[in-house]
Amino acid sequence: MASKIRVATTSLAGCFGCHMSFLDIDERMLQLAEVVEFGRSPINDIEHCTNCDIGLIEGGVCNSENVHVLREFRKNCKILVAVGACAINGGLPAMRNFIPLEECLAEAYLDGIGVENPQIPSDPELPLLLDKVRPIHEVVKIDYFLPGCPPSADVFWKFLTDLLDGREPSLSYELVHYD
Amino acid sequence: MSNTITIDGNTVPFEDGQTIMEAATAAGVYIPHLCHHPEFTPHGSCKLCTVNVNGRNCSACTFPAMEGQNVLNNTRELTDDRRKITQMLFVEGNHLCPGCEKTGNCQLQAVAYHLNMLDNHFPHFYPSRELDASHAEVMIDHNRCIFCTLCVRASQQKDGKDVFAISGRGLNKHLIINSQSGLLKDTDLEATDEAAHICPTGAILIKRTGYQVPIGERIYDHKQIDQVSLETEHPRHGE
Ligand code: SF4
Ligand code: SF4
Ligand code: FES
Numbered sequence: 001m002a003s004k005i006r007v008a009t010t011s012l013a014g015c016f017g018c019h020m021s022f023l024d025i026d027e028r029m030l031q032l033a034e035v036v037e038f039g040r041s042p043i044n045d046i047e048h049c050t051n052c053d054i055g056l057i058e059g060g061v062c063n064s065e066n067v068h069v070l071r072e073f074r075k076n077c078k079i080l081v082a083v084g085a086c087a088i089n090g091g092l093p094a095m096r097n098f099i100p101l102e103e104c105l106a107e108a109y110l111d112g113i114g115v116e117n118p119q120i121p122s123d124p125e126l127p128l129l130l131d132k133v134r135p136i137h138e139v140v141k142i143d144y145f146l147p148g149c150p151p152s153a154d155v156f157w158k159f160l161t162d163l164l165d166g167r168e169p170s171l172s173y174e175l176v177h178y179d
Numbered sequence: 180m181s182n183t184i185t186i187d188g189n190t191v192p193f194e195d196g197q198t199i200m201e202a203a204t205a206a207g208v209y210i211p212h213l214c215h216h217p218e219f220t221p222h223g224s225c226k227l228c229t230v231n232v233n234g235r236n237c238s239a240c241t242f243p244a245m246e247g248q249n250v251l252n253n254t255r256e257l258t259d260d261r262r263k264i265t266q267m268l269f270v271e272g273n274h275l276c277p278g279c280e281k282t283g284n285c286q287l288q289a290v291a292y293h294l295n296m297l298d299n300h301f302p303h304f305y306p307s308r309e310l311d312a313s314h315a316e317v318m319i320d321h322n323r324c325i326f327c328t329l330c331v332r333a334s335q336q337k338d339g340k341d342v343f344a345i346s347g348r349g350l351n352k353h354l355i356i357n358s359q360s361g362l363l364k365d366t367d368l369e370a371t372d373e374a375a376h377i378c379p380t381g382a383i384l385i386k387r388t389g390y391q392v393p394i395g396e397r398i399y400d401h402k403q404i405d406q407v408s409l410e411t412e413h414p415r416h417g418e
Contacts, residue, residue: 082298085275085276085277088297088298088299089269089274089275089299089303090275090303090305091275091277092275092277092278094273094275094303094305095275095278097305098273098305098307132305134303135299135303137298137299137300138302138303142298144297145297145298146297147297147298149276149277170295171295171297173292173293173295173403174401176292176295176297177292177400178276178277178282178288178291179276179277179279179282179283179394
């Protein structure tokens, strides 16, 4: 048997909704598992992305760690895919782009309702926030885009089966949604 | 003279004074558009209706139909151009569809779907734009305005008012409200005005009407804009 296609997935500045929607392919996951094995993914807790064929990225980039992870994926995946509204245009996290970062932090950690022991977290382990949330194509080259908030399970299925069967992936009108 | 043009090789009749867009629509040929509306003077600003006429690109909504025109409309190249134009419209404003009441009913989004636009391609501007919720019944979210001027034209030509205008050029172009304060509440705009309903995007919304139709059951959720447009915009057809 030919070796399996390796798929890695991650959620950057996303809500894991895209991952949940991917899992909504339900029993088709078994079919997929016959030809696919997972590299780094929240599904299996593998920590680093090595030598993968397909990388699925949920979420935009909002902090320095997101940028590192995204670059690791780009380096180690032959095909990199922007999955969902946030990866494609920043999505709802990008709504903070219109408020200066300092004001965001002050509202969340200093002045907000119910804040106790007000202080801006500054542990060196915490990744630094970017001044704006950015879509991932502004940081690395992206090969394919799956729009939707989240893309439906059928979008994942159509895209992956197209790729696995050697067809150029395409999404019909019914599968393209931004909401 | 026979008064015909060809569009993608098909013969299309026209009446004197008709634009290419009008002749096409009357013949049941969809040309993508956003700033064009059959009831108002053409504006020719969004360029989505770009067609190729005898080798030169021009806007179908403003260009008069003339004998001998060979018009290309539905070509791979024009579709690519139109997709790029639509992507520019998306990155120029702030279009976060999952949080927009217009989603599914929005013509900008519908055109993007129709063109199979899967990403925004360009770097996002994330411009800082205001939201004006001062009016009792109508709100305007400038983040979603594409400067099509349909509200400007509808207010002047249909409502007999002058509530909206476009000011500034290029990157500084923006929609302004004609009142001392610059706020919608200090204008004579009413929720029943054509101008309050004409917006192709989610920039102008009527308050307290949101989400009456669930997402998934909206105009463009299952029907493409070419079909909807030809059904609803046939000028003086079906009257
Ligand atoms: S106006 Fe249209 S394109 Fe813009 S956010 Fe709303 S639904 Fe999306
Ligand atoms: S508010 Fe709507 S109708 Fe008015 S110019 Fe902007 S997009 Fe066009
Ligand atoms: S529809 Fe013709 S330029 Fe906008």
